[in-house]
Amino acid sequence: MAFTDHCDLYGAVREAGVNRVISHIMTQRPSLFNYATTAVAHDAELWCQPVPHTPDVTNHGNPLFTIVNPLPVLGADAPPVGLNFCAQLTKAEIDFSPGNTIPLPQALNPPLADQHFSLLLRLCGGIECPTQDAINQVPPGGQLSDQRSSTAVPVKEIVLQGRLDCFCLDVIAIGHIQRQMLGAVPSLLAQVDEMDVVGVEPVGLEENMVCYLKTTVNVVLREKLTIAIEKLMLSFSLFGLSTVTLATTPNPPIPNNPAVEDDQVKAFMTMTSV
Amino acid sequence: MSDITLAASANAFEQIFTNIVQNFTYSKSDTASFGPFSASYAIALHLQDGTLTLNNDNTIDVSDLEIVFDTLTVDVCFTLPGWCVGGFCVVPDPWNGCLVPFPGFCIGAFSICPTIDLSGLVSEVTEFDAGLRVNYYVDPARLPGWSDLDAELHGHPNKWQIFINPTLVDINPIDVPATVANILENAVKNAIDSAIPSWVPGWAVDLLWDIIGPILNLIVDLLGIVGDIADWLESLLDDSFNILSFIETAITDYFAGQYPIYEFEDPYPVLEATPTLIPVKIPIRDLTATVDSQEMVVLANVGA
Amino acid sequence: MVATLDRNFFTQIGLDSGALTMLGVIVHTFGEASEYRGAVISGDGNEAIFYVSVDPGCAVAGVNIDLAALAGTAPGAAAGGQGPRYVVHPKGYAVFRVAGGPGGYAVSVRKAVEDPEVTAYDTRALQPGDIFSAILMRPGRYSVRNVLGDAKAEVTVSYPGDGKAAYKPPAPEAVELGETIEPAHIRLKPMQGMNFNVRTAARIVIELQEADDGPRAREAATD
Numbered sequence: 001m002a003f004t005d006h007c008d009l010y011g012a013v014r015e016a017g018v019n020r021v022i023s024h025i026m027t028q029r030p031s032l033f034n035y036a037t038t039a040v041a042h043d044a045e046l047w048c049q050p051v052p053h054t055p056d057v058t059n060h061g062n063p064l065f066t067i068v069n070p071l072p073v074l075g076a077d078a079p080p081v082g083l084n085f086c087a088q089l090t091k092a093e094i095d096f097s098p099g100n101t102i103p104l105p106q107a108l109n110p111p112l113a114d115q116h117f118s119l120l121l122r123l124c125g126g127i128e129c130p131t132q133d134a135i136n137q138v139p140p141g142g143q144l145s146d147q148r149s150s151t152a153v154p155v156k157e158i159v160l161q162g163r164l165d166c167f168c169l170d171v172i173a174i175g176h177i178q179r180q181m182l183g184a185v186p187s188l189l190a191q192v193d194e195m196d197v198v199g200v201e202p203v204g205l206e207e208n209m210v211c212y213l214k215t216t217v218n219v220v221l222r223e224k225l226t227i228a229i230e231k232l233m234l235s236f237s238l239f240g241l242s243t244v245t246l247a248t249t250p251n252p253p254i255p256n257n258p259a260v261e262d263d264q265v266k267a268f269m270t271m272t273s274v
Numbered sequence: 275m276s277d278i279t280l281a282a283s284a285n286a287f288e289q290i291f292t293n294i295v296q297n298f299t300y301s302k303s304d305t306a307s308f309g310p311f312s313a314s315y316a317i318a319l320h321l322q323d324g325t326l327t328l329n330n331d332n333t334i335d336v337s338d339l340e341i342v343f344d345t346l347t348v349d350v351c352f353t354l355p356g357w358c359v360g361g362f363c364v365v366p367d368p369w370n371g372c373l374v375p376f377p378g379f380c381i382g383a384f385s386i387c388p389t390i391d392l393s394g395l396v397s398e399v400t401e402f403d404a405g406l407r408v409n410y411y412v413d414p415a416r417l418p419g420w421s422d423l424d425a426e427l428h429g430h431p432n433k434w435q436i437f438i439n440p441t442l443v444d445i446n447p448i449d450v451p452a453t454v455a456n457i458l459e460n461a462v463k464n465a466i467d468s469a470i471p472s473w474v475p476g477w478a479v480d481l482l483w484d485i486i487g488p489i490l491n492l493i494v495d496l497l498g499i500v501g502d503i504a505d506w507l508e509s510l511l512d513d514s515f516n517i518l519s520f521i522e523t524a525i526t527d528y529f530a531g532q533y534p535i536y537e538f539e540d541p542y543p544v545l546e547a548t549p550t551l552i553p554v555k556i557p558i559r560d561l562t563a564t565v566d567s568q569e570m571v572v573l574a575n576v577g578a
Numbered sequence: 579m580v581a582t583l584d585r586n587f588f589t590q591i592g593l594d595s596g597a598l599t600m601l602g603v604i605v606h607t608f609g610e611a612s613e614y615r616g617a618v619i620s621g622d623g624n625e626a627i628f629y630v631s632v633d634p635g636c637a638v639a640g641v642n643i644d645l646a647a648l649a650g651t652a653p654g655a656a657a658g659g660q661g662p663r664y665v666v667h668p669k670g671y672a673v674f675r676v677a678g679g680p681g682g683y684a685v686s687v688r689k690a691v692e693d694p695e696v697t698a699y700d701t702r703a704l705q706p707g708d709i710f711s712a713i714l715m716r717p718g719r720y721s722v723r724n725v726l727g728d729a730k731a732e733v734t735v736s737y738p739g740d741g742k743a744a745y746k747p748p749a750p751e752a753v754e755l756g757e758t759i760e761p762a763h764i765r766l767k768p769m770q771g772m773n774f775n776v777r778t779a780a781r782i783v784i785e786l787q788e789a790d791d792g793p794r795a796r797e798a799a800t801d
Contacts, residue, residue, distance in 0.1 A: 002568040003281035010281040017277025017576040021544060021556055024576075028554040029545065056423045060552050224545075231544055234278065234558070234574075237536040238286050241293055264279075271286050360769035362750040364605055364711040365640070365671055373640050374671050376603050376711050376750075376771055379587045471585075477717050478588045480738045480792055481768050487744025 006253035008271035009246065011233035012264040015096045015117075022092050025225075027052050031066045032224060036086035039159065040128070041065035048124040048166035049090045070159045071127060078142035079155040084128040086164070091122035096263045107196040108174050115260045116176050119192065123213070124168040130160035170198045171213055177258050177265055179248055180226060186248050187228045188258055188267065192217050229258075229267045244271045276560065276573035287570050288326045290535050291438070295321045295339070297533060300524045304515060311352035311497050315515055318345035321525070324399075328565045334438060336402035341445060341521065343395045348507065350458075351387040352496050354466070356380055359485050381482070384469055388461030390454060390507065398446045399525070406563040406570070407439035407530065410540070422541050423552055435534040436563045436572065440526045447512050455503040459489045536563075536572070586680055587715060595710045595774075595782040596702035597621065598645060599681030604674040604701050605709040608632040611668045613690035618648045621682040626650065627661035629690065632668050640671040645683040674701060703779050710774040710782050711750070717768060717790035722759060724780045731759035733784065735766045737792045747771070755780055 003010040013021075026033050030053045040046045041064070051064045058064075070082025095102040099112030102120045112118050138158060175192040195214045200206040229248070230239045239246060248257055249268035259266040282290070298321045305314035324339035360378030367373045413430035425431050466486070470479060486492060493499065499506045511517045541555030557577030564571050586600050593602045608614065614630040626648040630641075641664045648662070666672055674685050688698035703726060704710060714720060714735045722731040731753070739745060750771030754760045756778050764772065774782055 002283075002566075003279065003571065004283035004286070004569045008283040008286040010279070012279045013576075014275060014277045020277070020576040020578060024556050025545065025554050029551060031551070056421055056552055059421075060423070062551055227544065233280055234538050234542055236280055236282065236572075237290050238282060241289060243293065244286075244289055271283075271289065273289070359745075360713055360747055360771070362747070362771040364603060364673075364709055364750075364771075364773055374603075374605050374673050374709075376713065377675070377677075378769070379584065379600075473585060474588055475716075476794075477737065477790075477792055478715070481715070481745075483741045484738035484745040484768070487741055491744075 007249040007268040009233065009236060009238055009269040010266065011229070011236070011269075012266040013232060014264050015094055015101070016263075018094050018096075018265065022094065026089075026092065027054050028057060029062075030057060031063045032220070033089040033092075034065045034086070035068050035088070036065040037070045037082075037084040037159070038067050039084045039161075040086045040164065041067055046084070046086070046128075046164050047088070048086055048126050048164070048168070049088050051088070070157070073160075076138070079139075080157040081138060082157050082159045083130065084159060084161070084164070085126060086166075087123065087125040089121060090124050090168070091120065093120045094118070095120075096260050096265060098261075098263070100263070102172065104174070105172060105196045105198065108172060108194055112174060115256050116174055116193075117190070117260055117265075119173040119175065119217075121171040121173065121213075121217075122168055123171055124166055126164040126166035128160070128162040128164050130162035134160045134162055169200070169209075172196050172198065173214070173217065177260055179258065182226060182228065185228050185230070187226050188232060188265070189226045190221050192221070229269065232265075232267055233269075238269075238271065243274050245274060246271055276562075277576045278558070278572075278574040280572040280574075282570045282572075284326070284328050284568055287328065287535075287565070291326050291336075292324070294438070294529070294533050294535060295324050298525070298528050300521065300528075301345070302517075302520055302524075306514065308510075308514065309498070311350055313348060313350050313510060313515075315348045315511065315517070316345055317343060317517065317521075319343045319521070321399075324402075328567050328570070330566045332405060332564050332566070333441075334404040334406070334565060336399070336404070339399040339402055341397040341399060343393060343397070343448075346392040346395050346448075348390045348392070348511070349387045350390065350497070351385060353383055353385045354492075354496070356383040357485055386462065386465035386469060388458065388465040390457050390461055392448075392450065392454065392457075395448065395450075397448055399443065400446050401442050401444035402440060402525075403442040404438045404440040404529065406565060407437045408561050408563050409435040409437060409534070410561075411435050411537075422555060422557075426539065426543075426553075426555070431539045433537050434540050434558060434561050434574075435537040436561075437531065437534050438529045440529050443522045443526050445518055445522055445525075447508055447518060450504040450508045450511070452502075452504050454507055455490060458493060458503060458507075462489050462493055541577075584678060586678070590680070591716050591786045592720070593712050593714075593782070593784040595704055595712075595780070596684050597682045598674060598676050598684070598701065600676050600678065601713050601715065602676075603709075603711040604685075604704065605711065606672045606674065606699065606701075606705070607669060607707055608666070608672065608699075609668055614687050615690040616643075616685055616687040618645045619684045619686060620649050624649070629661060629663040630672060630687065631663060631665045633665055634668050636665050636667055638666045638670055640673055641666040642673045642675060643685075644677045645674055645685065646676045646679045646681065649683060702781055704776045704781065705779065706777050708776040708780075710755075710776060710780075711771060712774070712782075712784060713769060713771050714766060714784070715769060716786065717792070718786050719788040719790070720784050721787050722764070723783050723785075724755060724759070724778075725783050726779050726781050727757065729755060729757060729759045729778075729780075731762045731764060732787075733764040733766060733772070735768060735770075735790070737790050738768050755782065 030051050071085050073081040095118045102118045104110035173192040173195040177190050180187050180189040195210045246269045249270040254268045257268045301318040303316040322340050325337050327335045358378050358380040363372035365374035411433040416425045416430045541557045543553045543555050545554035547553040559575045559577040561574045611632050611634045616628045618626040685701045717735045717737040720733040747769040753774045755774045
């Protein structure tokens with residue numbers, strides 16, 4: 001049976017290849033996976049995990065971390081007080097159906113369903129825990145008089161220094177890949193359907209974490225990692241021809257397009273002569 | 275098992291092939307001397323049509339591929355000898371000569387270069403057997419110290435290329451039509467007409483043509499043509515100027531090395547650069563390309 | 579490249595033996611050995627001098643005397659000075675011709691040491707025994723007259739053929755010029771010569787009476 005029995009152009013990438021692609025993205029665009037306050041980002045001693053990256057990243061002045069605001073101390077506003085922190089995605093691995101490289105927890109109803117993928121993420125993070133001496137630097141009684149003044153200038157936030165307590169979580173997710181038109185460009189979009197954070201209790205905390213992480217992953221996938229089918233097919237020369245138009249092959253004859261099966265993600269295109 | 279599998283149906287492959295065929299053009303000109311005459315030619319041609327067949331033995335056949343000569347002109351330059359006519363004897367020599375001759379009048383020798391224009395002629399590629407060839411292109415302008423990203427930013431990235439690699443290209447001899455004799459005759463007539471000064475009256479022009487006599491006989495004598503003029507011109511183009519060989523080489527070089535059916539940068543950019551971030555590029559390794567009767571299959575791995 | 583053609587071949591229509599052009603040749607035999615002094619007389623009255631040694635001791639049967647060269651109108655002409663000297667046997671032929679240029683020359687020859695008893699030879703009055711050889715280029719009908727007598731004739735020059743075979747003019751037509759001209763009706767092919775054997779004092783004038791511009795012109799005229 002030929003790859004193109006029911007289409008004109010076929011492209012597939014195995015999960016091992018996709019995992020190497022993920023690895024390349026993590027090392028060439030680390031700021032997509034590493035977030036920290038300015039103080040943490042500029043002090044490698046404070047990082048939860050080293051940030052592997054290619055020499056091109058630093059040679060071209062690209063950041064290893066995306067700088068984010070300190071975590072606010074609730075109730076502190078005169079001046080506002082924040083805490084340094086960092087959050088790093090240190091591992092991302094995909095397993096296309098049939099599932100065979102990532103064991104699914106019971107919470108995700110193994111085995112992995114047809115046309116689905118599972119995702120193993122390792123998330124490391126930590127919040128700086130300030131010493132009492134650091135807390136004592138916050139002015140007692142606040143700076144209320146200054147705040148009430150009509151000529152008051154915004155009060156600078158105090159970021160408390162301390163020790164970073166890092167932890168790592170393994171997160172397992174399952175999802176599917178769907179077609180999405182980006183303008184006129186047919187593209188593939190991965191979407192996480194369910195997620196489980198291993199070893200977090202109580203249940204309510206876990207559910208909140210899952211909700212936050214799932215939302216984060218899906219938003220980042222939509223904003224940053226939607227991939228055109230043309231890219232998946234390495235810009236095959238048929239895409240550049242003015243004498244043909246290419247469209248994703250419909251069902252029938254192709255029931256799943258894209259298909260997530262045989263440890264691969266597959267896409268099918270049909271050509272029409274102009 | 276390879277990380278990446280791409281496949282293009284026979285129909286898709288034929289579309290790509292047709293696009294390459296349509297982009298092929300070739301032109302050449304040359305001059306050479308052949309004793310009693312010199313000749314120069316100018317050709318400009320393109321390819322059209324062609325039916326592609328993919329075979330299970332990883333080969334490609336092309337049939338019905340035509341060569342259209344948009345320009346095919348041959349200039350044949352030779353010297354018309356002088357003619358002296360009209361002389362006669364006024365006082366004969368009793369010993370069988372002429373004591374007093376009346377000189378005739380002479381047309382001095384002059385050169386002409388009639389142009390034979392066969393533009394529009396169509397020939398055929400009779401054999402086109404090929405396979406696929408994968409080439410890893412390293413731009414010679416790439417400096418040794420550059421990273422792959424530096425090479426891309428300087429416009430000299432490495433590339434994977436897949437070419438149709440002809441193993442046999444054979445084209446039909448240029449089929450010069452029999453009417454070329456008339457074309458040549460008219461061209462010579464025009465060239466001689468152009469050489470006759472405009473002040474020569476019409477009756478004198480007729481007289482000159484009467485003296486010159488049949489043009490084709492003159493051409494055949496002057497150029498040393500043995501046999502058919504069409505055969506002579508075919509031999510001049512095909513054998514003396516070796517045009518067929520040049521065209522076959524041009525077609526082979528074009529498909530095998532100048533115009534890939536597929537090429538892409540290596541490393542391949544999967545995430546484009548932003549104003550502040552470099553692109554994310556994936557090394558592609560172990561590229562292979564094969565065909566069977568149904569499709570072309572390209573396999574590759576994602577490098578570490 | 580433009581063919582080298584002498585325009586005078588095609589633009590001079592008609593002949594006059596007393597005003598020689600490229601289309602005519604006069605052949606004269608001096609007969610008597612002596613030193614002769616000749617003058618080439620141009621249409622504008624200028625004269626160019628030359629000498630002829632008629633010497634029984636020489637074996638020259640014929641000598642070409644190019645009037646154009648003598649008159650200085652032909653390339654390589656040596657005008658002025660003492661004048662060139664030609665040598666010929668008394669029974670040989672002095673051939674007066676015009677190699678190029680517009681022509682229109684007459685020749686007058688007398689003995690170098692002037693003898694009042696001897697009349698000068700002048701090509702404007704050909705003598706018996708002379709030959710006037712002429713060629714007519716332009717197709718058409720011509721009249722031939724001896725303006726020193728009453729003899730007349732008519733010449734028809736046919737139009738060139740269709741070029742199916744390379745044309746070569748036939749042998750010249752021999753014409754006897756005495757009290758009459760024989761034949762009286764001369765039919766010539768293009769560029770076919772005529773040799774007038776002169777039997778009386780003569781100045782032969784040939785004039786175009788009716789041009790023949792060929793089949794195309796005839797067809798156009800009937801349309």
